[in-house]
Amino acid sequence: MSAPSLYGAARALLLRDLRLVWRRRGDALQPALFALLVVVMFALALGGEKQVLERHVAPYAIWVAVLLAGLLSLDSLFRGDAEDGSLEQWLLAPVPLAWLVAIRVASHWLTTSLPLLLAVPVLGELLYLPRAQLGMLMLTLLLGTPLLSLLGAVVAALTVGLKRSGILVALLALPLYVPVLVFGAGSVTAAAQGLDPTGALLLLGAGLVATAVLAPMAAAAAIRIAQG
Amino acid sequence: MTDASAHAPLLAAHGLTFSRNETPVFGPLDFAVDAGEALLVQGGNGSGKTTLLRVLAGLLRADGGRIEIEGRLAAPSLRAQAIGYLGHLHAQKGDLSVLENLDFLCGLHGRRERQSPEDALAIVGLAGYEDALARQLSAGQKKRLSLARMWLSPAPLWLLDEPYANLDLEGINLVNRMVSAHLRDGGATLLTTHGAYAAPPVRTRMLELGGSA
Numbered sequence: 162m163s164a165p166s167l168y169g170a171a172r173a174l175l176l177r178d179l180r181l182v183w184r185r186r187g188d189a190l191q192p193a194l195f196a197l198l199v200v201v202m203f204a205l206a207l208g209g210e211k212q213v214l215e216r217h218v219a220p221y222a223i224w225v226a227v228l229l230a231g232l233l234s235l236d237s238l239f240r241g242d243a244e245d246g247s248l249e250q251w252l253l254a255p256v257p258l259a260w261l262v263a264i265r266v267a268s269h270w271l272t273t274s275l276p277l278l279l280a281v282p283v284l285g286e287l288l289y290l291p292r293a294q295l296g297m298l299m300l301t302l303l304l305g306t307p308l309l310s311l312l313g314a315v316v317a318a319l320t321v322g323l324k325r326s327g328i329l330v331a332l333l334a335l336p337l338y339v340p341v342l343v344f345g346a347g348s349v350t351a352a353a354q355g356l357d358p359t360g361a362l363l364l365l366g367a368g369l370v371a372t373a374v375l376a377p378m379a380a381a382a383a384i385r386i387a388q389g
Numbered sequence: 390m391t392d393a394s395a396h397a398p399l400l401a402a403h404g405l406t407f408s409r410n411e412t413p414v415f416g417p418l419d420f421a422v423d424a425g426e427a428l429l430v431q432g433g434n435g436s437g438k439t440t441l442l443r444v445l446a447g448l449l450r451a452d453g454g455r456i457e458i459e460g461r462l463a464a465p466s467l468r469a470q471a472i473g474y475l476g477h478l479h480a481q482k483g484d485l486s487v488l489e490n491l492d493f494l495c496g497l498h499g500r501r502e503r504q505s506p507e508d509a510l511a512i513v514g515l516a517g518y519e520d521a522l523a524r525q526l527s528a529g530q531k532k533r534l535s536l537a538r539m540w541l542s543p544a545p546l547w548l549l550d551e552p553y554a555n556l557d558l559e560g561i562n563l564v565n566r567m568v569s570a571h572l573r574d575g576g577a578t579l580l581t582t583h584g585a586y587a588a589p590p591v592r593t594r595m596l597e598l599g600g601s602a
Contacts, residue, residue, distance in 0.1 A: 165498065165499040169496055173492065173493050173495075173496020174493070174497070176492075176493070176496075177482070177489070180484075180485060180489060181482060181484055184485070245479070245480055245481065245482065246477075246479060246480040247480040247482075249474070249476060249478060249480065250474075250480045250494065250498070251497070252448060253446060253447070253448070253473075253474050253498075254469060254497045254498055255498070388448060389448065389449055389450065
């Protein structure tokens, strides 16, 4: 009962985040709505020509929409906890800060990216995405969005000490996001053209494994500096 | 535990200094707090009381000197086990209820045996507020909720930064009773205050921080 275990602390943090999202259910839909807007803009700008959309646009537009929606929600990852002093208590807790950061990123992914992924089939229909490509698109997004969240966590942690991070988050995060976008969207079109997408998928998976280990530690170090 | 560490004070600081942008904030400071003792850190606004507590908690890195806990150099893992910190920020989520906030912080820091969150809320005078949202609490009630967290914390060393701020007379009395009970259980407390109006009725050492104020 006395000292908290890693599991106990993780459970407490997950429970807290899920409760907070439930209290503000409307906010949880924001990333999905934003992605919907981006996709609709693409469709409108290109005049709704079915052939152009399904052949050249759909997987890229959906990937960009998901990426931008993730970027938009990045600032909320640690800012609230920094402002009300929760991060101080994380630092003082007898569990490793990197572990708490990893759990926080996981809960953030669950509450912002997962609703977005559920909306992707609808976004695909809006852009005439060929049904055969939907499976591959979902697979790349399932590998890619946790990777984006983890990379973003490092950037969010670096800027958490600033009053307003605004465009700085985007400037720092986008270069890190480019390889994920290239491999993610690229493997969908590669598969559509009959090429073997395994290499790109494996690279995404390897990147996910590496960042799952390294990004929480880097973000924890950044938070320590910001709270000092 | 060896004999030497059995007699070592719970917390000791040797030649502790801290500077911000080359301007010294405090130090060098030497002091010790034994189990069953309170150390009252006094000083005007800006004299470095909060900074001292943050350095002791490990939120800030000291520029010189060393901090020992029970005779051992205070490594981060040792501090996390030994120190409970009550700062100016309460780490409470406005959208969570009082009890949910307390549950989360207990999950993070651990909880003393034979103490339940409900009991702690009753002790700090928040009985009946379990399901109220934290954002509906007054500043003094938020402070009381933080005190309930300290009460449940298994850490033997309390660092209380301005615990009397925002509290009514009965609340000030409550802090003193909590500190006394904590010391009787073999704990120790450092508390800061800008006036001597509320010294707890226990064995107390004083540390006066000079400064610009």
